[in-house]
Amino acid sequence: MELRDNQPKWNRRKDARPAEIIEAALHVFTEQGFASAKLEEVARRAGIAKGTLYRYFDTKEDLFRAVVQHAIAGNLQTIEQAAQAFQGSLRELVPVLLTQIAGRMSNSRLPALARLVIGESRVFPDLARIWHDNVVAHVLRLLTSLIAEAQARGEVRPGDPTAYALSIVGPLVTGMLFSEVFGVAGPHAMSLATLAVQHAETVLRGMLLAASESSPKEEGNLQEIT
Amino acid sequence: MELRDNQPKWNRRKDARPAEIIEAALHVFTEQGFASAKLEEVARRAGIAKGTLYRYFDTKEDLFRAVVQHAIAGNLQTIEQAAQAFQGSLRELVPVLLTQIAGRMSNSRLPALARLVIGESRVFPDLARIWHDNVVAHVLRLLTSLIAEAQARGEVRPGDPTAYALSIVGPLVTGMLFSEVFGVAGPHAMSLATLAVQHAETVLRGMLLAASESSPKEEGNLQEIT
DNA sequence: TATGTAAATGACCCAAAAGTCATTTACATA
DNA sequence: TATGTAAATGACTTTTGGGTCATTTACATA
Numbered sequence: 001m002e003l004r005d006n007q008p009k010w011n012r013r014k015d016a017r018p019a020e021i022i023e024a025a026l027h028v029f030t031e032q033g034f035a036s037a038k039l040e041e042v043a044r045r046a047g048i049a050k051g052t053l054y055r056y057f058d059t060k061e062d063l064f065r066a067v068v069q070h071a072i073a074g075n076l077q078t079i080e081q082a083a084q085a086f087q088g089s090l091r092e093l094v095p096v097l098l099t100q101i102a103g104r105m106s107n108s109r110l111p112a113l114a115r116l117v118i119g120e121s122r123v124f125p126d127l128a129r130i131w132h133d134n135v136v137a138h139v140l141r142l143l144t145s146l147i148a149e150a151q152a153r154g155e156v157r158p159g160d161p162t163a164y165a166l167s168i169v170g171p172l173v174t175g176m177l178f179s180e181v182f183g184v185a186g187p188h189a190m191s192l193a194t195l196a197v198q199h200a201e202t203v204l205r206g207m208l209l210a211a212s213e214s215s216p217k218e219e220g221n222l223q224e225i226t
Numbered sequence: 227m228e229l230r231d232n233q234p235k236w237n238r239r240k241d242a243r244p245a246e247i248i249e250a251a252l253h254v255f256t257e258q259g260f261a262s263a264k265l266e267e268v269a270r271r272a273g274i275a276k277g278t279l280y281r282y283f284d285t286k287e288d289l290f291r292a293v294v295q296h297a298i299a300g301n302l303q304t305i306e307q308a309a310q311a312f313q314g315s316l317r318e319l320v321p322v323l324l325t326q327i328a329g330r331m332s333n334s335r336l337p338a339l340a341r342l343v344i345g346e347s348r349v350f351p352d353l354a355r356i357w358h359d360n361v362v363a364h365v366l367r368l369l370t371s372l373i374a375e376a377q378a379r380g381e382v383r384p385g386d387p388t389a390y391a392l393s394i395v396g397p398l399v400t401g402m403l404f405s406e407v408f409g410v411a412g413p414h415a416m417s418l419a420t421l422a423v424q425h426a427e428t429v430l431r432g433m434l435l436a437a438s439e440s441s442p443k444e445e446g447n448l449q450e451i452t
Numbered sequence: 453t454a455t456g457t458a459a460a461t462g463a464c465c466c467a468a469a470a471g472t473c474a475t476t477t478a479c480a481t482a
Numbered sequence: 483t484a485t486g487t488a489a490a491t492g493a494c495t496t497t498t499g500g501g502t503c504a505t506t507t508a509c510a511t512a
Contacts, residue, residue, distance in 0.1 A: 012459050012508055033348055035261030038499065049461045051502080060500065119345020121407045122259055132408045162416050163397075163424045170425075171389075171396030177403070181347045182358045190388050198389045199396075206432030238478055238489050264469070275491045277472080286470065 010048075018056050018066075021046045025067045030112040034064055034120050064120075068127050071113050072134050078104075079135070083142055090150045091208065094168060095200040101172055102196035111180040140165050147207075156207050164207055171199045236274075244282050244292075247272045251293045256338040260290055260346050290346075294353050297339050298360050304330075305361070309368055316376045317434065320394060321426040327398055328422035337406040366391050373433075382433050390433055397425045 024045035028037045039060060043050045057063040082100065086093060105111055121128035143165040150156040156164070175195050250271035254263045265286060269276045283289040308326065312319060331337055347354035369391040376382040382390070401421050 008508060009506090010460055010508075012510095014459070017459090031348060033261070033345065035259070036349055039501090040499075050500090051462065052460055054501070055459070058501095115344060115347070118341060118403070118407050119259065121341070122257065123262055125409075128407055136404065136408070159424050159428075160416070160420060163421045164428070166397045166401055166416070166421060167425045167428050170398070170400035171392045173403075174396035174399045175392055177344070177399075178362065181344050181354055182362070183351075190386070190392070194386060195389045195392060198385050199393045202385075202390070202393050202432035203428065204432070206428035206430070234478060235476090236478075236490055238480095240489070243489090265471090266469080276470090277492065278490055280471070281489070284471095 017046075017048070017052070021048070021053060021056055021063070022067050022070050025063050026071060026109065026113075029064060029067055030109060030116050033116065034060075034123065039063075061124075064124070065127060068113070068117060069130065071109070072131060075108075075110060076134055076138075079138055086142070086146065089155060090146065091155075091204060093146070094204055095197065098168070098172055098196040098200045099193065101169070102192040105172070105176045105192055111176050114177070115180050139169070143168060155209060157209055159207075167207070168203050172196060243272075243274070243278070247274070247279060247282055247289070248293050248296050251289050252297060252335065252339075255290060255293055256335060256342050259342065260286075260349070265289075287350075290350070291353065294339070294343060294350075295356065297335070298357060301334075301336060302360055302364075305364055312368070312372065315381060316372065317381075317430060319372070320430055321423065324394070324398055324422035324426045325419065327395070328418040331398070331402045331418055337402050340403070341406050365395070369394065381435060383435055385433075393433070394429050398422060 021042065025037075025042045027045060028042045031037075037060075039053055040050050042063070043053055046053075053063070057066060082097075117124075117127055117131045140162065144161045147156055147161040147164045151158065151161065172192065172195065175190065175192050179192070247268065251263075251268045253271060254268045257263075263286075265279055266276050268289070269279055272279075279289070283292060308323075343350075343353055343357050366388065370387045373382055373387040373390045377384065377387065398418065398421065401416065401418050405418070
Protein backbone atom coordinates (compact mmCIF):
# COMPACT_ATOMS: atom_id res chain seq x y z
CA MET A 1 0.00 0.00 0.00
CA GLU A 2 2.91 2.38 0.51
CA LEU A 3 3.31 3.87 -2.95
CA ARG A 4 4.94 7.00 -1.52
CA ASP A 5 7.93 8.53 -3.13
CA ASN A 6 10.52 9.72 -0.77
CA GLN A 7 8.95 13.12 -0.91
CA PRO A 8 8.95 14.80 2.51
CA LYS A 9 5.62 15.08 4.27
CA TRP A 10 6.42 18.66 5.02
CA ASN A 11 9.22 21.19 4.70
CA ARG A 12 11.09 23.38 7.10
CA ARG A 13 10.37 26.94 6.07
CA LYS A 14 10.95 28.96 9.17
CA ASP A 15 11.05 32.41 7.60
CA ALA A 16 8.48 31.92 4.86
CA ARG A 17 5.79 30.84 7.32
CA PRO A 18 4.86 34.09 9.05
CA ALA A 19 4.00 35.90 5.84
CA GLU A 20 2.04 32.94 4.52
CA ILE A 21 0.13 32.57 7.75
CA ILE A 22 -0.70 36.26 7.84
CA GLU A 23 -1.87 36.12 4.25
CA ALA A 24 -4.10 33.15 4.98
CA ALA A 25 -5.38 34.74 8.16
CA LEU A 26 -6.20 37.97 6.35
CA HIS A 27 -8.48 36.00 4.05
CA VAL A 28 -10.21 34.09 6.80
CA PHE A 29 -10.58 37.03 9.17
CA THR A 30 -11.94 39.42 6.55
CA GLU A 31 -14.35 36.74 5.38
CA GLN A 32 -15.66 35.61 8.74
CA GLY A 33 -14.74 38.20 11.32
CA PHE A 34 -12.49 37.57 14.30
CA ALA A 35 -14.76 35.40 16.42
CA SER A 36 -16.10 33.18 13.65
CA ALA A 37 -12.72 32.62 12.08
CA LYS A 38 -11.30 29.19 12.88
CA LEU A 39 -7.58 28.76 13.30
CA GLU A 40 -7.98 25.31 11.81
CA GLU A 41 -9.04 26.95 8.56
CA VAL A 42 -6.26 29.50 8.67
CA ALA A 43 -3.82 26.64 9.04
CA ARG A 44 -5.37 24.72 6.16
CA ARG A 45 -5.18 27.78 3.92
CA ALA A 46 -1.55 28.28 4.88
CA GLY A 47 -0.81 24.64 4.15
CA ILE A 48 0.24 23.76 7.67
CA ALA A 49 -1.14 22.07 10.77
CA LYS A 50 -2.89 24.00 13.50
CA GLY A 51 -0.14 23.35 15.98
CA THR A 52 2.37 25.01 13.69
CA LEU A 53 0.54 28.29 14.01
CA TYR A 54 1.57 28.43 17.63
CA ARG A 55 5.25 28.33 16.78
CA TYR A 56 4.76 31.76 15.17
CA PHE A 57 1.87 33.38 17.03
CA ASP A 58 1.09 32.87 20.71
CA THR A 59 -2.66 33.42 20.56
CA LYS A 60 -5.46 34.05 18.11
CA GLU A 61 -5.45 37.66 19.22
CA ASP A 62 -1.76 38.04 18.45
CA LEU A 63 -2.33 36.69 14.97
CA PHE A 64 -5.20 39.09 14.45
CA ARG A 65 -3.13 42.07 15.50
CA ALA A 66 -0.32 40.98 13.23
CA VAL A 67 -2.73 40.73 10.31
CA VAL A 68 -4.12 44.22 10.77
CA GLN A 69 -0.75 45.84 11.41
CA HIS A 70 0.79 44.13 8.41
CA ALA A 71 -2.04 45.27 6.14
CA ILE A 72 -1.78 48.83 7.40
CA ALA A 73 1.95 48.89 6.90
CA GLY A 74 1.40 47.84 3.31
CA ASN A 75 -0.89 50.74 2.60
CA LEU A 76 1.21 53.14 4.59
CA GLN A 77 4.03 53.50 2.10
CA THR A 78 1.53 53.99 -0.68
CA ILE A 79 0.16 56.95 1.20
CA GLU A 80 3.66 58.28 1.76
CA GLN A 81 4.46 58.06 -1.93
CA ALA A 82 1.23 59.79 -2.84
CA ALA A 83 2.02 62.52 -0.35
CA GLN A 84 5.33 63.21 -2.08
CA ALA A 85 3.68 63.55 -5.47
CA PHE A 86 1.27 66.20 -4.21
CA GLN A 87 2.01 69.28 -6.22
CA GLY A 88 0.01 72.16 -7.55
CA SER A 89 -3.28 73.68 -6.61
CA LEU A 90 -6.26 71.93 -5.06
CA ARG A 91 -8.05 72.46 -8.36
CA GLU A 92 -5.88 69.84 -10.03
CA LEU A 93 -5.12 67.86 -6.91
CA VAL A 94 -8.57 66.84 -5.74
CA PRO A 95 -9.74 65.06 -8.90
CA VAL A 96 -6.52 63.09 -9.07
CA LEU A 97 -6.66 62.22 -5.39
CA LEU A 98 -10.26 61.05 -5.46
CA THR A 99 -9.79 59.09 -8.66
CA GLN A 100 -6.77 57.37 -7.21
CA ILE A 101 -8.64 56.52 -4.03
CA ALA A 102 -11.54 55.15 -6.06
CA GLY A 103 -9.16 52.98 -8.07
CA ARG A 104 -7.42 51.73 -4.99
CA MET A 105 -10.67 50.89 -3.28
CA SER A 106 -11.86 48.82 -6.20
CA ASN A 107 -9.00 46.38 -6.36
CA SER A 108 -7.53 46.00 -2.96
CA ARG A 109 -8.58 44.38 0.24
CA LEU A 110 -8.57 47.68 2.03
CA PRO A 111 -12.37 47.97 2.17
CA ALA A 112 -12.63 44.48 3.60
CA LEU A 113 -10.01 45.39 6.18
CA ALA A 114 -11.83 48.58 7.02
CA ARG A 115 -15.01 46.67 7.65
CA LEU A 116 -13.12 44.20 9.81
CA VAL A 117 -11.50 46.90 11.92
CA ILE A 118 -14.79 48.76 12.30
CA GLY A 119 -16.55 45.59 13.34
CA GLU A 120 -13.97 44.61 15.91
CA SER A 121 -13.24 48.11 17.18
CA ARG A 122 -15.14 47.49 20.41
CA VAL A 123 -13.17 44.37 21.23
CA PHE A 124 -9.86 45.72 19.89
CA PRO A 125 -9.87 49.47 20.48
CA ASP A 126 -6.09 49.51 20.20
CA LEU A 127 -6.34 48.34 16.59
CA ALA A 128 -8.86 51.05 15.84
CA ARG A 129 -6.39 53.50 17.28
CA ILE A 130 -3.52 52.17 15.14
CA TRP A 131 -5.74 52.32 12.07
CA HIS A 132 -6.73 55.86 12.97
CA ASP A 133 -3.24 57.16 13.66
CA ASN A 134 -1.60 55.58 10.65
CA VAL A 135 -4.25 55.82 7.98
CA VAL A 136 -7.15 58.11 8.78
CA ALA A 137 -5.40 60.86 10.71
CA HIS A 138 -2.47 60.70 8.30
CA VAL A 139 -4.57 61.37 5.24
CA LEU A 140 -6.78 63.88 6.99
CA ARG A 141 -3.84 65.85 8.34
CA LEU A 142 -2.27 65.98 4.92
CA LEU A 143 -5.44 67.18 3.27
CA THR A 144 -6.20 69.65 6.02
CA SER A 145 -2.85 71.36 5.78
CA LEU A 146 -3.10 71.55 1.99
CA ILE A 147 -6.46 73.23 2.37
CA ALA A 148 -5.17 75.65 4.99
CA GLU A 149 -2.32 76.62 2.68
CA ALA A 150 -4.73 77.13 -0.18
CA GLN A 151 -6.82 79.33 2.07
CA ALA A 152 -3.75 81.37 2.92
CA ARG A 153 -3.14 81.82 -0.81
CA GLY A 154 -6.71 82.97 -1.22
CA GLU A 155 -7.77 79.99 -3.30
CA VAL A 156 -10.23 78.49 -0.88
CA ARG A 157 -13.13 80.12 0.92
CA PRO A 158 -12.97 80.65 4.67
CA GLY A 159 -14.06 77.75 6.83
CA ASP A 160 -12.80 74.88 8.94
CA PRO A 161 -10.12 73.04 6.94
CA THR A 162 -10.85 69.71 8.64
CA ALA A 163 -14.53 70.00 7.73
CA TYR A 164 -13.50 70.75 4.16
CA ALA A 165 -11.32 67.65 4.16
CA LEU A 166 -14.31 65.55 5.18
CA SER A 167 -16.41 67.24 2.51
CA ILE A 168 -13.84 66.03 0.00
CA VAL A 169 -13.30 62.43 1.03
CA GLY A 170 -16.56 61.64 2.84
CA PRO A 171 -18.63 60.62 -0.16
CA LEU A 172 -15.98 58.22 -1.41
CA VAL A 173 -15.49 56.67 1.99
CA THR A 174 -19.21 56.22 2.30
CA GLY A 175 -19.52 54.79 -1.20
CA MET A 176 -16.72 52.35 -0.50
CA LEU A 177 -18.35 51.18 2.70
CA PHE A 178 -21.75 50.82 1.08
CA SER A 179 -20.44 48.69 -1.73
CA GLU A 180 -18.43 46.62 0.71
CA VAL A 181 -21.30 46.04 3.12
CA PHE A 182 -24.26 45.91 0.77
CA GLY A 183 -22.47 44.45 -2.21
CA VAL A 184 -22.40 45.55 -5.80
CA ALA A 185 -25.84 44.02 -6.30
CA GLY A 186 -27.48 46.83 -4.38
CA PRO A 187 -29.76 49.22 -6.23
CA HIS A 188 -27.23 51.96 -5.66
CA ALA A 189 -24.38 50.11 -7.24
CA MET A 190 -22.74 53.27 -8.42
CA SER A 191 -19.27 53.19 -9.85
CA LEU A 192 -16.82 54.72 -7.45
CA ALA A 193 -14.91 56.13 -10.41
CA THR A 194 -17.96 58.05 -11.60
CA LEU A 195 -18.61 59.29 -8.09
CA ALA A 196 -15.01 60.42 -7.75
CA VAL A 197 -15.08 62.50 -10.93
CA GLN A 198 -18.42 64.15 -10.32
CA HIS A 199 -17.86 64.79 -6.63
CA ALA A 200 -14.46 66.33 -7.28
CA GLU A 201 -16.12 68.83 -9.58
CA THR A 202 -18.91 69.53 -7.14
CA VAL A 203 -16.87 69.97 -4.00
CA LEU A 204 -14.25 72.08 -5.72
CA ARG A 205 -16.88 74.43 -7.09
CA GLY A 206 -18.18 74.70 -3.56
CA MET A 207 -14.83 75.34 -1.91
CA LEU A 208 -12.87 77.47 -4.32
CA LEU A 209 -13.12 81.21 -4.59
CA ALA A 210 -14.29 82.27 -8.06
CA ALA A 211 -10.95 82.57 -9.83
CA SER A 212 -10.06 79.15 -11.27
CA GLU A 213 -13.07 78.17 -13.36
CA SER A 214 -11.51 75.67 -15.75
CA SER A 215 -13.72 72.70 -16.41
CA PRO A 216 -11.77 69.49 -16.99
CA LYS A 217 -11.57 68.31 -20.59
CA GLU A 218 -10.46 64.76 -20.04
CA GLU A 219 -12.18 62.63 -17.45
CA GLY A 220 -10.71 59.16 -17.80
CA ASN A 221 -7.50 59.49 -15.85
CA LEU A 222 -8.10 56.91 -13.15
CA GLN A 223 -5.18 54.64 -12.59
CA GLU A 224 -5.68 50.99 -11.85
CA ILE A 225 -3.36 49.68 -9.21
CA THR A 226 -2.61 45.99 -8.93
CA MET B 227 -32.30 33.08 58.79
CA GLU B 228 -35.34 33.41 56.58
CA LEU B 229 -36.17 37.06 56.95
CA ARG B 230 -38.01 37.09 53.62
CA ASP B 231 -41.24 38.91 53.23
CA ASN B 232 -43.81 37.12 51.21
CA GLN B 233 -42.62 39.04 48.17
CA PRO B 234 -42.59 36.84 45.09
CA LYS B 235 -39.20 35.75 43.82
CA TRP B 236 -40.31 36.71 40.34
CA ASN B 237 -43.34 37.91 38.41
CA ARG B 238 -45.27 36.64 35.44
CA ARG B 239 -44.91 39.29 32.77
CA LYS B 240 -45.45 37.46 29.53
CA ASP B 241 -45.97 40.46 27.26
CA ALA B 242 -43.57 42.89 28.87
CA ARG B 243 -40.65 40.47 28.54
CA PRO B 244 -39.88 40.59 24.80
CA ALA B 245 -39.40 44.35 24.69
CA GLU B 246 -37.30 44.32 27.84
CA ILE B 247 -35.15 41.51 26.54
CA ILE B 248 -34.64 43.25 23.21
CA GLU B 249 -33.70 46.46 24.98
CA ALA B 250 -31.17 44.64 27.15
CA ALA B 251 -29.82 42.74 24.18
CA LEU B 252 -29.40 45.93 22.17
CA HIS B 253 -27.12 47.25 24.89
CA VAL B 254 -25.05 44.13 25.17
CA PHE B 255 -24.78 43.48 21.45
CA THR B 256 -23.82 47.03 20.55
CA GLU B 257 -21.29 47.04 23.34
CA GLN B 258 -19.65 43.69 22.67
CA GLY B 259 -20.62 42.55 19.21
CA PHE B 260 -22.58 39.42 18.44
CA ALA B 261 -19.99 36.79 19.25
CA SER B 262 -18.66 38.30 22.45
CA ALA B 263 -22.09 39.05 23.85
CA LYS B 264 -23.12 36.59 26.55
CA LEU B 265 -26.76 35.63 26.89
CA GLU B 266 -26.17 35.36 30.62
CA GLU B 267 -25.45 39.07 30.67
CA VAL B 268 -28.44 39.90 28.49
CA ALA B 269 -30.60 37.97 30.94
CA ARG B 270 -29.07 39.75 33.93
CA ARG B 271 -29.70 43.14 32.32
CA ALA B 272 -33.27 42.17 31.57
CA GLY B 273 -33.72 41.01 35.16
CA ILE B 274 -34.47 37.41 34.29
CA ALA B 275 -32.75 34.03 34.25
CA LYS B 276 -31.00 32.72 31.19
CA GLY B 277 -33.51 29.96 30.70
CA THR B 278 -36.30 32.49 30.44
CA LEU B 279 -34.71 33.95 27.32
CA TYR B 280 -35.46 30.73 25.51
CA ARG B 281 -39.18 31.04 26.15
CA TYR B 282 -39.13 34.13 23.90
CA PHE B 283 -36.27 33.56 21.47
CA ASP B 284 -35.20 30.18 20.14
CA THR B 285 -31.53 30.96 19.57
CA LYS B 286 -28.99 33.72 20.05
CA GLU B 287 -29.24 34.41 16.35
CA ASP B 288 -32.99 34.91 16.55
CA LEU B 289 -32.55 37.37 19.37
CA PHE B 290 -29.94 39.25 17.39
CA ARG B 291 -32.20 39.51 14.36
CA ALA B 292 -35.05 40.72 16.53
CA VAL B 293 -32.83 43.40 18.04
CA VAL B 294 -31.72 44.79 14.69
CA GLN B 295 -35.16 44.67 13.12
CA HIS B 296 -36.71 46.35 16.12
CA ALA B 297 -34.17 49.14 16.09
CA ILE B 298 -34.63 49.70 12.37
CA ALA B 299 -38.40 49.83 12.73
CA GLY B 300 -37.94 52.53 15.36
CA ASN B 301 -35.96 54.75 13.04
CA LEU B 302 -38.14 53.95 10.09
CA GLN B 303 -41.10 56.05 11.10
CA THR B 304 -38.80 58.95 11.91
CA ILE B 305 -37.62 58.84 8.33
CA GLU B 306 -41.18 58.68 7.07
CA GLN B 307 -42.15 61.72 9.08
CA ALA B 308 -39.15 63.65 7.82
CA ALA B 309 -40.03 62.69 4.27
CA GLN B 310 -43.47 64.24 4.67
CA ALA B 311 -42.04 67.51 5.91
CA PHE B 312 -39.80 67.88 2.85
CA GLN B 313 -40.94 71.04 1.12
CA GLY B 314 -39.28 73.74 -0.86
CA SER B 315 -36.06 73.94 -2.82
CA LEU B 316 -32.86 72.04 -2.19
CA ARG B 317 -31.31 75.35 -1.19
CA GLU B 318 -33.32 75.38 2.03
CA LEU B 319 -33.73 71.64 2.34
CA VAL B 320 -30.13 70.45 2.50
CA PRO B 321 -29.00 72.50 5.50
CA VAL B 322 -32.03 71.42 7.48
CA LEU B 323 -31.63 67.79 6.47
CA LEU B 324 -27.95 67.63 7.35
CA THR B 325 -28.43 69.46 10.61
CA GLN B 326 -31.20 67.11 11.60
CA ILE B 327 -29.10 64.09 10.72
CA ALA B 328 -26.21 65.49 12.75
CA GLY B 329 -28.49 66.01 15.71
CA ARG B 330 -29.96 62.56 15.46
CA MET B 331 -26.55 60.94 15.21
CA SER B 332 -25.34 62.63 18.36
CA ASN B 333 -28.01 61.38 20.70
CA SER B 334 -29.26 58.07 19.50
CA ARG B 335 -27.93 54.57 19.37
CA LEU B 336 -28.10 54.58 15.60
CA PRO B 337 -24.34 54.94 15.11
CA ALA B 338 -23.70 52.05 17.46
CA LEU B 339 -26.23 49.99 15.58
CA ALA B 340 -24.66 50.93 12.28
CA ARG B 341 -21.28 49.76 13.50
CA LEU B 342 -22.83 46.54 14.72
CA VAL B 343 -24.56 45.80 11.42
CA ILE B 344 -21.44 46.66 9.44
CA GLY B 345 -19.33 44.43 11.63
CA GLU B 346 -21.66 41.46 11.41
CA SER B 347 -22.63 41.92 7.78
CA ARG B 348 -20.51 38.98 6.68
CA VAL B 349 -22.12 36.61 9.11
CA PHE B 350 -25.61 38.11 8.74
CA PRO B 351 -25.91 39.34 5.18
CA ASP B 352 -29.68 39.25 5.48
CA LEU B 353 -29.54 41.89 8.21
CA ALA B 354 -27.32 44.07 6.04
CA ARG B 355 -29.94 43.73 3.31
CA ILE B 356 -32.78 44.70 5.67
CA TRP B 357 -30.77 47.67 6.88
CA HIS B 358 -30.03 48.64 3.31
CA ASP B 359 -33.59 48.33 2.02
CA ASN B 360 -35.26 50.07 4.94
CA VAL B 361 -32.77 52.78 5.85
CA VAL B 362 -30.05 53.43 3.30
CA ALA B 363 -31.94 52.87 0.05
CA HIS B 364 -34.94 54.66 1.50
CA VAL B 365 -33.09 57.84 2.27
CA LEU B 366 -31.01 57.69 -0.88
CA ARG B 367 -34.04 57.19 -3.11
CA LEU B 368 -35.79 60.10 -1.51
CA LEU B 369 -32.82 62.41 -1.93
CA THR B 370 -32.15 61.23 -5.45
CA SER B 371 -35.65 61.95 -6.66
CA LEU B 372 -35.60 65.37 -5.04
CA ILE B 373 -32.39 66.13 -6.87
CA ALA B 374 -33.74 64.87 -10.16
CA GLU B 375 -36.78 67.10 -9.78
CA ALA B 376 -34.59 70.07 -8.99
CA GLN B 377 -32.58 69.30 -12.11
CA ALA B 378 -35.78 69.23 -14.15
CA ARG B 379 -36.61 72.67 -12.76
CA GLY B 380 -33.18 73.87 -13.76
CA GLU B 381 -31.99 74.41 -10.20
CA VAL B 382 -29.26 71.80 -10.15
CA ARG B 383 -26.43 71.24 -12.59
CA PRO B 384 -26.45 68.18 -14.85
CA GLY B 385 -25.00 65.00 -13.36
CA ASP B 386 -25.88 61.71 -11.77
CA PRO B 387 -28.48 62.37 -9.06
CA THR B 388 -27.38 59.36 -7.00
CA ALA B 389 -23.81 60.63 -7.02
CA TYR B 390 -25.08 64.03 -5.91
CA ALA B 391 -26.98 62.37 -3.09
CA LEU B 392 -23.76 60.76 -1.88
CA SER B 393 -21.97 64.09 -2.20
CA ILE B 394 -24.54 65.50 0.18
CA VAL B 395 -24.71 62.85 2.90
CA GLY B 396 -21.30 61.17 2.54
CA PRO B 397 -19.31 63.52 4.77
CA LEU B 398 -21.81 63.24 7.61
CA VAL B 399 -21.98 59.47 7.36
CA THR B 400 -18.21 59.33 7.42
CA GLY B 401 -17.99 61.74 10.30
CA MET B 402 -20.51 59.72 12.26
CA LEU B 403 -18.61 56.51 11.70
CA PHE B 404 -15.29 58.08 12.61
CA SER B 405 -16.55 59.43 15.89
CA GLU B 406 -18.23 56.11 16.64
CA VAL B 407 -15.18 53.99 15.84
CA PHE B 408 -12.35 56.25 16.93
CA GLY B 409 -14.16 58.01 19.73
CA VAL B 410 -14.51 61.67 20.47
CA ALA B 411 -10.97 61.69 21.83
CA GLY B 412 -9.52 61.51 18.34
CA PRO B 413 -7.55 64.47 17.05
CA HIS B 414 -10.29 65.05 14.49
CA ALA B 415 -13.04 65.31 17.04
CA MET B 416 -15.01 67.68 14.92
CA SER B 417 -18.51 68.58 15.85
CA LEU B 418 -20.97 66.96 13.51
CA ALA B 419 -23.14 70.05 13.78
CA THR B 420 -20.35 72.28 12.49
CA LEU B 421 -19.62 69.86 9.71
CA ALA B 422 -23.29 69.77 8.74
CA VAL B 423 -23.58 73.53 8.42
CA GLN B 424 -20.37 74.08 6.51
CA HIS B 425 -20.78 71.09 4.23
CA ALA B 426 -24.34 72.09 3.36
CA GLU B 427 -23.03 75.43 2.16
CA THR B 428 -20.19 73.86 0.24
CA VAL B 429 -22.10 71.12 -1.52
CA LEU B 430 -24.97 73.40 -2.42
CA ARG B 431 -22.65 75.94 -3.98
CA GLY B 432 -21.18 73.08 -5.97
CA MET B 433 -24.48 71.64 -7.14
CA LEU B 434 -26.73 74.58 -7.77
CA LEU B 435 -26.81 76.58 -10.95
CA ALA B 436 -25.94 80.22 -10.38
CA ALA B 437 -29.39 81.60 -9.66
CA SER B 438 -29.99 81.24 -5.97
CA GLU B 439 -26.96 82.91 -4.43
CA SER B 440 -28.33 83.80 -1.04
CA SER B 441 -25.70 83.38 1.62
CA PRO B 442 -27.20 82.44 4.94
CA LYS B 443 -27.37 85.30 7.42
CA GLU B 444 -27.89 83.20 10.49
CA GLU B 445 -25.73 80.18 10.98
CA GLY B 446 -26.86 78.77 14.28
CA ASN B 447 -29.96 76.93 13.16
CA LEU B 448 -29.06 73.46 14.26
CA GLN B 449 -31.83 71.73 16.14
CA GLU B 450 -31.12 69.43 19.00
CA ILE B 451 -33.34 66.40 19.04
CA THR B 452 -34.00 64.50 22.24
C1' DT C 453 26.36 8.58 6.42
C1' DA C 454 25.40 9.44 11.28
C1' DT C 455 23.44 12.66 14.48
C1' DG C 456 21.64 16.70 17.04
C1' DT C 457 18.16 20.17 16.89
C1' DA C 458 14.27 22.35 16.03
C1' DA C 459 10.33 22.65 12.68
C1' DA C 460 6.13 20.46 12.15
C1' DT C 461 2.49 17.48 13.43
C1' DG C 462 -2.21 16.10 15.18
C1' DA C 463 -4.40 13.77 18.89
C1' DC C 464 -5.74 15.45 22.97
C1' DC C 465 -7.33 18.63 26.81
C1' DC C 466 -10.32 21.95 28.68
C1' DA C 467 -12.76 26.38 29.34
C1' DA C 468 -16.58 28.88 27.99
C1' DA C 469 -20.90 29.62 26.64
C1' DA C 470 -25.10 28.08 24.01
C1' DG C 471 -28.94 25.47 24.80
C1' DT C 472 -32.08 21.91 27.75
C1' DC C 473 -35.35 20.41 31.07
C1' DA C 474 -37.13 18.73 35.51
C1' DT C 475 -38.66 21.41 39.05
C1' DT C 476 -40.53 25.43 41.33
C1' DT C 477 -43.82 29.01 41.83
C1' DA C 478 -46.96 32.97 40.48
C1' DC C 479 -51.50 33.71 39.75
C1' DA C 480 -56.01 33.19 37.10
C1' DT C 481 -60.02 30.67 37.83
C1' DA C 482 -63.68 28.37 40.19
C1' DT D 483 -59.10 28.68 49.46
C1' DA D 484 -57.95 24.94 46.39
C1' DT D 485 -56.10 23.91 41.91
C1' DG D 486 -54.50 23.76 37.03
C1' DT D 487 -51.32 25.77 33.97
C1' DA D 488 -47.76 28.01 32.19
C1' DA D 489 -44.08 31.46 33.35
C1' DA D 490 -39.75 31.29 35.35
C1' DT D 491 -35.79 29.12 37.16
C1' DG D 492 -30.92 27.39 37.37
C1' DA D 493 -28.31 23.28 37.51
C1' DC D 494 -27.03 20.45 34.00
C1' DT D 495 -25.51 18.76 29.24
C1' DT D 496 -23.36 19.55 24.88
C1' DT D 497 -20.68 21.58 21.59
C1' DT D 498 -17.14 24.08 19.76
C1' DG D 499 -12.82 25.65 19.00
C1' DG D 500 -8.58 27.69 21.29
C1' DG D 501 -4.50 26.04 23.06
C1' DT D 502 -0.93 22.06 24.51
C1' DC D 503 2.63 18.70 24.05
C1' DA D 504 4.72 14.14 23.27
C1' DT D 505 6.18 12.46 19.11
C1' DT D 506 7.76 12.51 14.36
C1' DT D 507 10.71 14.04 10.80
C1' DA D 508 13.35 17.37 7.78
C1' DC D 509 17.75 18.81 7.22
C1' DA D 510 22.21 21.28 8.63
C1' DT D 511 26.44 19.83 10.17
C1' DA D 512 30.41 17.02 10.81
